[in-house]
Amino acid sequence: MSKALPLLEVKNLKKYYGDSSNLFRRNPEVVKAVDGVSFTIEKGETFGLVGESGSGKSTIGKSILRLSSITDGEVLYKGQNIHKLSKKDMRNLRPKLQFIFQDPYSSLNPRIRIGDAIGEALIDHGLVDKSEIRERVLEVLDICGLAPYQIDRYPHEFSGGQRQRIGIARAIILNPDFIVADEPVSALDVSIQAQIINLFSDLQKERDITFLFISHDLSVVEHLCSKIGVLYLGTMMELGSRDQLYGNPLHPYTKALLSAVPVPDPTLKRERIIIKGDIPNPADPPKGCKFHTRCPIATDMCRIEVPEFREVEANHFVACHFA
Amino acid sequence: MENPPITIASKSKAEKRKKSSLWGQVLQRFLKKKIALVGLGFLLFIFLFSLIGPFFSPYATEGVNPTQINLPPSSEHWLGTDKLGRDVLTRLMFAGRISLTVGVGAMVLSVTFGALLGILAGYYKGIIDQIVMRIADILMTLPSLPLLFIMAAVMSEWKVPTEQRLYIVMLMLSLVGWPGLARLVRSQVLSLRERQFIQATDALGLRDHRKLLNHLLPNIVPLLIVSGTLSIGGAILSESVLSYFGLGVVPPTASWGNMINAANSLIDFQKRPWLWIPPGIAIFLTVISINLLGDGLRDAIDPNMKRR
Numbered sequence A: 001m002s003k004a005l006p007l008l009e010v011k012n013l014k015k016y017y018g019d020s021s022n023l024f025r026r027n028p029e030v031v032k033a034v035d036g037v038s039f040t041i042e043k044g045e046t047f048g049l050v051g052e053s054g055s056g057k058s059t060i061g062k063s064i065l066r067l068s069s070i071t072d073g074e075v076l077y078k079g080q081n082i083h084k085l086s087k088k089d090m091r092n093l094r095p096k097l098q099f100i101f102q103d104p105y106s107s108l109n110p111r112i113r114i115g116d117a118i119g120e121a122l123i124d125h126g127l128v129d130k131s132e133i134r135e136r137v138l139e140v141l142d143i144c145g146l147a148p149y150q151i152d153r154y155p156h157e158f159s160g161g162q163r164q165r166i167g168i169a170r171a172i173i174l175n176p177d178f179i180v181a182d183e184p185v186s187a188l189d190v191s192i193q194a195q196i197i198n199l200f201s202d203l204q205k206e207r208d209i210t211f212l213f214i215s216h217d218l219s220v221v222e223h224l225c226s227k228i229g230v231l232y233l234g235t236m237m238e239l240g241s242r243d244q245l246y247g248n249p250l251h252p253y254t255k256a257l258l259s260a261v262p263v264p265d266p267t268l269k270r271e272r273i274i275i276k277g278d279i280p281n282p283a284d285p286p287k288g289c290k291f292h293t294r295c296p297i298a299t300d301m302c303r304i305e306v307p308e309f310r311e312v313e314a315n316h317f318v319a320c321h322f323a
Numbered sequence B: 001m002e003n004p005p006i007t008i009a010s011k012s013k014a015e016k017r018k019k020s021s022l023w024g025q026v027l028q029r030f031l032k033k034k035i036a037l038v039g040l041g042f043l044l045f046i047f048l049f050s051l052i053g054p055f056f057s058p059y060a061t062e063g064v065n066p067t068q069i070n071l072p073p074s075s076e077h078w079l080g081t082d083k084l085g086r087d088v089l090t091r092l093m094f095a096g097r098i099s100l101t102v103g104v105g106a107m108v109l110s111v112t113f114g115a116l117l118g119i120l121a122g123y124y125k126g127i128i129d130q131i132v133m134r135i136a137d138i139l140m141t142l143p144s145l146p147l148l149f150i151m152a153a154v155m156s157e158w159k160v161p162t163e164q165r166l167y168i169v170m171l172m173l174s175l176v177g178w179p180g181l182a183r184l185v186r187s188q189v190l191s192l193r194e195r196q197f198i199q200a201t202d203a204l205g206l207r208d209h210r211k212l213l214n215h216l217l218p219n220i221v222p223l224l225i226v227s228g229t230l231s232i233g234g235a236i237l238s239e240s241v242l243s244y245f246g247l248g249v250v251p252p253t254a255s256w257g258n259m260i261n262a263a264n265s266l267i268d269f270q271k272r273p274w275l276w277i278p279p280g281i282a283i284f285l286t287v288i289s290i291n292l293l294g295d296g297l298r299d300a301i302d303p304n305m306k307r308r
Helices: A059-066 A087-096 A114-124 A128-142 A150-151 A162-173 A191-207 A217-226 A244-247 A252-259 A301-305 B003-018 B024-029 B034-051 B088-124 B128-140 B144-157 B162-192 B196-204 B207-244 B256-261 B266-271 B277-301
Strands: A008-017 A031-041 A045-050 A074-077 A098-101 A178-182 A210-214 A229-231 A235-241 A310-313 A316-318
Touching: A008 A059, A031 A059, A031 A074, A031 A229, A031 A235, A045 A059, A045 A217, A045 B034, A059 A098, A059 A178, A059 A210, A087 A098, A087 B196, A098 A162, A098 B196, A114 A128, A114 A150, A114 A162, A114 B034, A114 B196, A128 A150, A128 A162, A128 B003, A150 A217, A162 A191, A162 B196, A191 A210, A210 A217, A229 A244, A229 A252, A235 A244, A235 A252, B024 B034, B034 B088, B034 B277, B088 B128, B088 B162, B088 B207, B088 B277, B128 B162, B144 B162, B144 B207, B162 B207, B196 B207, B207 B256, B207 B277, B256 B277
Parallel strands: A045 A210, A045 A229, A098 A178, A178 A210
Antiparallel strands: A008 A031, A008 A074, A229 A235, A235 A316, A310 A316
C-alpha cells in the first residue's frame, strides 16, 4: 500500500441499544443508534459530524474512543483496532485520544481543584515529573485563556465558558493526536461560543491536532471543519469536503439543513426547504431510505429500496437515489 | 450615583474569595444551625465528662466499699452509691468511655466496610455487585436484635474475656450496621458513575484506584460523614440494649446499659432512682445530641438534600 494509513478509520460501525433478551426478559425492541457508519479522518484534518438530536452523533464519538462498547464494526487508529486492544494497551493509548464533553457543568468533578483536574492524568500516566506538573498546568491554562491564579480554584467558581476551557486544557495537556469534541459549544451562549470556537481553530493551527467535531450547528462546522459527514437516524447520508458539501449539497436532507442556517442579510431571498415532522422513532426506522418519510422528493422506490452510499464525485459520497 | 454599587460589588467579591474552599462553606452553614450547635455542645460535654472526669474523682471505678452501699446522693457521693458501695458518678464516667468507644468504634468499622463494599459494588457492578448486595440483603432480612443476642450468647459460651468483649461488641454492631450504609453508598456511586466527570476519567485513562479514591470517594464523603454520625447514636443504643440484657459489655466493666441493668429489681427501681436515672439520662442526651448534630451536618453539607 503506497497510500499512507489514515489517522482514524471507522468501518461499518454499529451500535444497537436494548438488545438484552435473556432467559427472563424478551426485549425485541432494538434501537439502532448507529447503523453501519464508515468514514476516515486524515491527520491534521477536522472532521465535522452533523445531524439532529438522536441521529447518533455522540454515540459515534464515544464509540470511537471506546467510552462505550460497539455492536459491530471496527475503529482503526493508525491501523490498530481500538475495540480489540487489551486493557493495558488501551490505557497506554488513552493520552493520545482525548474527549471534550458537551456539558461543562457536569464534566468537572466538583470536589477537585482545577489544577489537579488538569494535571492528574499526567501524573497517573507518569508522563511528567511531579515537580514540573504545575508548570505544565500553567502553560495549558495560558493557552486556553485562563489566568494562573485560577489554578487552585474549584469548578463551581467558574462560568460555563471558563469550564469548557478547563475541559479543553485537561485534554490538550496530554498532547493528544486526536480529539473528539462532542458538541463543545452547544451548552454555551453565543458570545462565548465564538471564543471557544476561536480557541479550537488556534489549537488546530498551532498544535496539529486532528479533531472529530460533533455539532448540530452548521455554521460552526463550516467555520472549523475541512470534511463533513451528515447523519440521519444513525446512517451517514452525505459525506464530503466542506466546499463540496456547502457548495454542492446533493442529498435533500443536507439541502434542507443548509437552507435552515440563518444568514445575517434580511434582503437575501433564499429557497427555504422545510422538512415536515419529527425524526422517526429509531426503534422502528422507516423501510427503504430512512429519510423518505420527510423527504420532499421521495418516490415509491425510496420507500422500498435502501439507497447505496456511493461516491458521486471524488471523495463526495451520498446515499440518495436521485443525487 | 454610580460609585456605591461598585464598592458593594467589590466588597462582596472579596468576601467570596475568603470562603472559597468547599469545607469552609460547609462550616459557615453549620455555624448557623443553632440546634446542631447545641447538640455538638452536649456531645463535647459528655466526651470531656467521660474522658477527663475520672481524673477528678476520688473514687476508683471498681472501688468496692461494703460500708457505703446503696447510699442516696450526698455531698460525698454526688449521685449516691450502688449495692457494692461504688460511686455512681465515677462509674457513669467510666461507662461513658466504654459506650462512646463502642459507638464510635462500631461506626468507624461499619463506615469502612460499608463505604468500601458499596463503592466496589457500585463501580464494578456485575458479579461483585451481586455478591456484596446479596450478602447485605441477607443481613438486612435478619432482625438485628435476635442476631446480636445469638452472637452474644456464642461469645459467652466461648468465655471471651471481659476486656475483649468490648471489641467483639463493636464488630457485631458493625456487622449489622454496614449493609444499610453499603446500599446508600452503592446507589450514590451508581448515579455518580453516569456523570460526565466520571466518564472523563475513563477518557483520560486514569487507573481504577485513582478513579475510586480521588473521584468517587470525595463525592460520597458528605454522605459518609452524615450517616456515620447518625449511626453512632444507633450503635450506642444497641450496645446499651445488649449490655442491659447482660450480653454486651459485662460487669465489672461499666457501660451505661449494664448500669441500668444493675438496677432492674423493683426495690432498686422504686427506692433507688439514683442508680438508673443518671445512665438513662446519659444515653438519652448522647443519642439526641448525635442526632441533632447529624441533622445539622446533613443540612450544612448538602443544602439541596433538605432545605426548609
